[in-house]
Amino acid sequence: MASFGWKRKVGERVSKSVVQQFEAEAEKADENPAEEETDWLHAIKRRREILLEDCDAKSKRLKEEGAVLAEQGRHWEAIKKWDEAIQLTPDxxxxxxxxxxxxxxxxxxxxxxKAAEMAVKLRPLWWEGWQTLGRAQLNLGEVDLALRSFQVAIHLCPSESTLWQEDLAWALKLQKQYVATKEKIRQEEETKEQILNAPELDQDYDFESDEVLAACVAVAKRQTHYEELKRTAVVIDSEGNIKNVVCGEEETEEAMPPSKEEFIKARGF
Known part of the structure; x- marks a missing residue:
């Protein structure tokens, strides 16, 4: 049986020197197979380093573009830029x-x-990340969690005055207001229960006696007190004192963030 071989076209000639050169290169490759493999690994590693450098550079550019858009009030466009940057550098x-x-x-x-939680997860010793998390938690209504976040930030950077004078102080006021509001709701529910189940109405009275009048007066007082509780709101004055204000008699200011500063920028570590 004839051995397998490449068929040359009719009239095609192969130079003897070309054949010898091909055989020599094949023998060299057989003698040093590891060298060629090492070169490939080095090339792949270098290519990966170049790609990472490109990702970092593009992510930095997108971050700065987002910061400019945020300062201009184009917030959703800024978020889109940062999302693209996160795809390149998720850490x-x-x-x-x-x-x-x-x-x-x-x-x-x-x-x-969620975004702020991711920031402090990636860099737990960054006080600005904890400050941002605390402010986001306050906006969500999680006052106790916000207090803890501000306390962590203060522990990491006790010299930062805004943490003491604005963020922590504001969170403490809101916590105080929350406790007072909770107590007001408890009193309101208790008074309502006393109206619905007044003990005076469980007794038998002579309709011509003074006891009936006294019972009616007692129930009326509870009803009046309940109506007053429903019309009052718990507010905090500028000095941090709790006040019960009757709605409609005094204007109440809405809760505002502790600082008017919008510190959206490429904040450093």
């Missing part, structure tokens, strides 16, 4: 922190908290 806590700031401004409360 950059700065991107999540800046995104949380903008989401808080947009009243996207839950996504803002």
């Amino acid at each position: 950059n806590p700065l991107l999540y922190e800046m995104k949380s700031q903008v989401l808080t401004i947009l009243q996207e409360v839950f996504p803002a908290v």
Whole structure:
């Protein structure tokens, strides 16, 4: 049986020197197979380094573009830029922190908290990340969690005055207001229960006696007290004192953030 071989076209000639050169290169490759493999691994590693450098550079550019858009009030466009940057560098806590700031401004409360949580998870010793998380938690209504976040931030950077004078102080006021409001609701429910199940109405009275009049007066007083509780709101004055204000008699200011500063920028570590 004839051995297998390549068929040359009719009239085609192969130079003897070309054949010898081909055989020599084949023998060299057989003698040093590891060398060629090492070159491939080095090339792949170098290519990966170049790609990572490109991703970092593009992510930095997108981050800065998002910061400019946020300062111009184009918040959703800024978030889009940062999302693109996160796809390139998902371990950059700065991107999540800046995104949380903008989401808080947009009243996207839950996504803002999630973004800030990711920032502190990636860099747990970054006080600005904890400050942003605390503000997002306040916006969500989680006052106790916000207090803890501000306390962590203060522990990491006790010299930062805004943490003491604005963030922590504001959170403590809101906590105080929350406790007072909870107590007001308890009193309101208790008074309502006393009206519905007045003990005076369980007794048998002589309709011509003074006891009937006294019972009616007692029930009327509870009803009046209940109506007053329903019309009052718990507010905090500028000095941090709790006040019960009757709705309609005095204007109440809405709760505002502790600082008017919109610190959306490429904040550093």
